[in-house]
Amino acid sequence: MSDPDAYVALVSSLPSSERLFVAKRPPLSRLRLDRRLSALTETHARTLARIEHLLSWSAYDPGSDLGTLVGRAKELMADLPYRTLRRIVDERMELRTAVAALRMRHGGAKPPETDWGYGVWTSQIAANWGEPAFGLERSLPWLRQAGQLLERGDPLGLQRHLLDVTFRQLQRHAGRHHFDFEAVVIYVLKWNIFDRWAKADSVAAAQRFTELSEDALKNFPHLQAEGATA
Structure with missing residues (x-):
């Protein structure tokens, strides 16, 4: 059992964030966050670690293994007694499955077999493979724009869109939790x-700077030559 007063103190110690895409960095470092999270019970700390591991944003990269993630999600859900956290996992994994379907179709894949992903939409996605949003415009209104960004070849725009969708989902759940374990998990997921x-954004900024520098140097070929001999 956790100490309610300890969790009130923990949540109260977590600084609020600026609006997403406005703040240049998280409101505190991971080291400082982990120090505050030391107030969690061992059971809660393990549960948080499993949720973070499952919902890591690296799992959204094109080369990630959806099947492994689905198996891990099912194992977590079998041990997760918190209704809100179960809903968060469901929403994120359903989003991950839909995005994986967009990537598969974009790569020229045929409709997958049923029971290939996670959640309630897998059969409908496979049955409506040729539709821009798999016929899920009303259930997953963000999906059409995600597909457009993927087709347009805008990975940063796609990532921003998915982060915004997920952040809004967490915001809705946060309104029902303030000083409990669920509130802590929601904060950490938002921090991520x-x-x-x-x-x-920093990688994109560095890439833009490099591209602008290369474009500028095209007008000064003697500088390129000097750089080559340096």
Whole structure:
């Protein structure tokens, strides 16, 4: 059993964040966050670690293994007694499955077999493979734009869109939890979104700087030659 007063103190110690895509970095470092999370019970700490591991944003990269994630999600759900956290896992894994379907179709794959992903939409996705949003415009209204960004070849835009969708989902759940374990998990998952965007934005900024520098040097070929001999 956790100490309610300890969790009130923990949540109260967590700084609020600026709006997503406005803040340049998370509101505190991971080291400082982990120090605060030491107030969690051992059971809660293990549960949080499993949720973070499952919902890591690296799992959204094109090369990730959806089957492994689905198996891990089912194992977690069998041990997860918190209704809100179960819903969060469901929403994220359903999003992950739909995005995986977009990537598969974009790569020229045929409709997958049923029971290939996670959640309630797998059969409908396979049955409506040729539809832009797999016929899920009303149930997953964010999906059409995700598909457009993928087809357009805009990975940063796609990542921003998915982060925004997920952040809004967490915000809805946060309104029902304030000083309990669920509130802590929601905060950490939101922290991970800020961290993911900060890293993606910094990489994109560095790439844009390199491209602009290369474009500028085209007008000064003698500088390129000097750089080559340096």
